[in-house]
Amino acid sequence: MATAVKKKTAEDxxxxxxxxxxxxRLEFLCALxxxxxxxxxxxxxxxxxxxxxxxxxxxxxxxxxxxxxxLQDILVYFDPWFAGVVAPVLIIVGLMLIPYLDVNPKGNGxxxxxxxxxxxxxxSFGFIVLWIALIIMGVFLRGPGWNLFMPWQYWDxxxxxxLVNVDLPYAFGFRDYWNSAMFGGAVVLGYFGLGTAGYMxxxxxxxxxxxxxxxxxxxxxxxxxxxxxxxxxxxxxxNIKYVLVTPWFNI
Amino acid sequence: MANKPKIPNIAEIMADIKSGKIWSDxxxxxxxxxxxxxxxxxxxxxxxxxxxxxxxxxxxxHLHPVKIHRHALRIKFTWCMGxxxxxxxxxTVVTGVILMFYYRPVGEYAYFxxxxxxxxxxxxxxxxxxxxxxxxxxxxxxxxxxxxxxLTGSYKPPRxxxxxxxxxxxxxxxxxxxxxxxxPWDQLAMWAVTVGTNMARGTPFLGHEGPFxxxxxxxxPRYDARSVLLGGSLVGPPALLRFYVLHCIFIPLVAGALMxxxxxxxxxxGGISGPL
Ligand code: HEM
Numbered sequence: 001m002a003t004a005v006k007k008k009t010a011e012d013x014x015x016x017x018x019x020x021x022x023x024x025r026l027e028f029l030c031a032l033x034x035x036x037x038x039x040x041x042x043x044x045x046x047x048x049x050x051x052x053x054x055x056x057x058x059x060x061x062x063x064x065x066x067x068x069x070x071l072q073d074i075l076v077y078f079d080p081w082f083a084g085v086v087a088p089v090l091i092i093v094g095l096m097l098i099p100y101l102d103v104n105p106k107g108n109g110x111x112x113x114x115x116x117x118x119x120x121x122x123x124s125f126g127f128i129v130l131w132i133a134l135i136i137m138g139v140f141l142r143g144p145g146w147n148l149f150m151p152w153q154y155w156d157x158x159x160x161x162x163l164v165n166v167d168l169p170y171a172f173g174f175r176d177y178w179n180s181a182m183f184g185g186a187v188v189l190g191y192f193g194l195g196t197a198g199y200m201x202x203x204x205x206x207x208x209x210x211x212x213x214x215x216x217x218x219x220x221x222x223x224x225x226x227x228x229x230x231x232x233x234x235x236x237x238x239n240i241k242y243v244l245v246t247p248w249f250n251i
Numbered sequence: 252m253a254n255k256p257k258i259p260n261i262a263e264i265m266a267d268i269k270s271g272k273i274w275s276d277x278x279x280x281x282x283x284x285x286x287x288x289x290x291x292x293x294x295x296x297x298x299x300x301x302x303x304x305x306x307x308x309x310x311x312x313h314l315h316p317v318k319i320h321r322h323a324l325r326i327k328f329t330w331c332m333g334x335x336x337x338x339x340x341x342x343t344v345v346t347g348v349i350l351m352f353y354y355r356p357v358g359e360y361a362y363f364x365x366x367x368x369x370x371x372x373x374x375x376x377x378x379x380x381x382x383x384x385x386x387x388x389x390x391x392x393x394x395x396x397x398x399x400x401x402l403t404g405s406y407k408p409p410r411x412x413x414x415x416x417x418x419x420x421x422x423x424x425x426x427x428x429x430x431x432x433x434x435p436w437d438q439l440a441m442w443a444v445t446v447g448t449n450m451a452r453g454t455p456f457l458g459h460e461g462p463f464x465x466x467x468x469x470x471x472p473r474y475d476a477r478s479v480l481l482g483g484s485l486v487g488p489p490a491l492l493r494f495y496v497l498h499c500i501f502i503p504l505v506a507g508a509l510m511x512x513x514x515x516x517x518x519x520x521g522g523i524s525g526p527l
Pocket of ligand 1: 329330331332333334336337340393396397400403405406410413414415416417418420421424510513517522523524525
């Protein structure tokens with residue numbers, strides 16, 4: 001009687017299995033759990049309803065819905081035309097381009113880190129740090145005046161934060177308007193130009209097989225993503241407001 | 252001697268439990284009872300042919316192929332997130348229709364309809380809660396679904412286009428949630444949507460505070476990208492109506508159509524991706 005009953009595993013099944021019953025019963029179970037969970041949660045936790053809308057009474061802080069708080073947080077570092085319009089468009093277009101830019105044939109249909117390290121790093125960084133972490137910060141740590149408050153701190157609406165930010169050209173000693181603009185332009189163009197050129201040089205062997213347009217798009221999208229991080233660091237570490245100031249827009 | 256009832260011993264019972272025989276014995280007792288046999292005219296014969304027919308001749312189930320790779324069953328592979336996203340979407344459709352019976356998207360009424368729903372309509376609060384939490388949960392599950400599709404490299408050929416449809420779907424999921432956010436017409440709603448739509452002022456060329464707007468004739472606070480969204484220069488009753496129509500009609504239709512294409516493409520692309 002000591003024969004151990006062998007545990008059934010997916011590997012005991014043939015390569016192809018019938019959807020009925022194998023998949024349908026899984027889906028049913030999954031649906032049952034989700035619906036019960038949703039119902040219980042909805043009995044226990046009420047959806048919020050504040051006082052009636054009042055256009056003359058602006059709450060401080062005013063927050064966008066939580067899933068947009070990453071973008072709202074980028075507003076600290078960029079003007080609305082970028083944080084609110086260009087960045088979301090670039091995110092959507094960039095995501096759509098992923099299958100056409102990532103030509104690595106490996107890792108198709110299974111989990112692997114070793115075979116596609118860079119791709120996993122870039123996506124995870126964008127998703128977990130630039131999207132999720134900023135959302136968590138926006139929900140819990142941003143208080144009145146969009147100032148940072150630790151969870152144990154009182155949300156003081158009169159908190160004074162010294163405005164000591166300067167533009168990058170100013171920090172480098174440029175005082176004249178047009179010289180500043182030229183300097184800022186040179187920095188931005190230099191960043192993208194050198195970044196692109198460096199990448200194309202390092203990967204010059206791949207140009208033939210991967211294609212030049214694909215590589216240009218790939219590196220520039222990555223440079224934009226890194227540029228956002230760089231600008232956040234410049235602000236937090238060196239109080240830099242804008243890198244480039246022009247009569248039309250600022251970066 | 253022959254009629255003496257057999258007394259089972261403990262060891263035999265334990266053996267039956269261990270081997271699972273006890274369940275088939277129980278099932279037999281049920282399915283051979285008079286109540287069962289009089290209710291169901293015949294049993295279900297578990298033959299390959301019947302397994303195929305269960306899927307192929309059922310209008311709801313035939314969304315599935317009749318056979319799949321066994322690896323597609325592994326929760327560890329799919330996290331079940333696409334399916335859960337779809338289920339949550341269906342939950343919002345059902346509860347949303349019920350909410351629509353009681354809600355009027357009019358500046359004077361909207362907020363009080365919410366109060367009425369919460370305090371007077373039987374199960375109104377529960378319907379509202381389920382609608383809202385399912386919508387929020389859907390945002391999270393769709394992100395997780397996308398993350399797993401990325402991690403398994405399932406966007407690679409031949410599934411590139413289904414990823415593109417997916418990006419449209421995640422965008423519409425967010426827009427669906429965002430347009431719904433305004434409808435309670437409370438402070439939370441009005442100011443979140445004010446903050447969100449203020450961004451459109453900065454649209455290059457088309458927003459009245461955006462770069463290069465000075466070169467586009469007619470752009471003003473009253474006529475720009477933002478006022479098209481809001482039907483005015485601030486979040487007022489016209490915006491409420493606009494968001495209501497987008498939320499209840501336009502976006503669900505578009506998202507629903509895209510989901511149909513999404514599911515169809517999964518099958519045309521050879522089912523769930525897997526190591527080959
Ligand atoms: C409303 C939103 C969505 C719904 C209801 C949905 C539903 C599903 C379902 C049920 C599957 C089957 C496998 C699974 O459950 O993982 C699937 C697969 C897939 N989805 Fe989605 N999806 C949605 C959004 C997205 C998004 C945002 C993306 C990516 C940007 C995406 C890309 C894919 C791809 C490429 C597959 C095939 C995966 C494979 O073959 O392994 N979907 N989707």
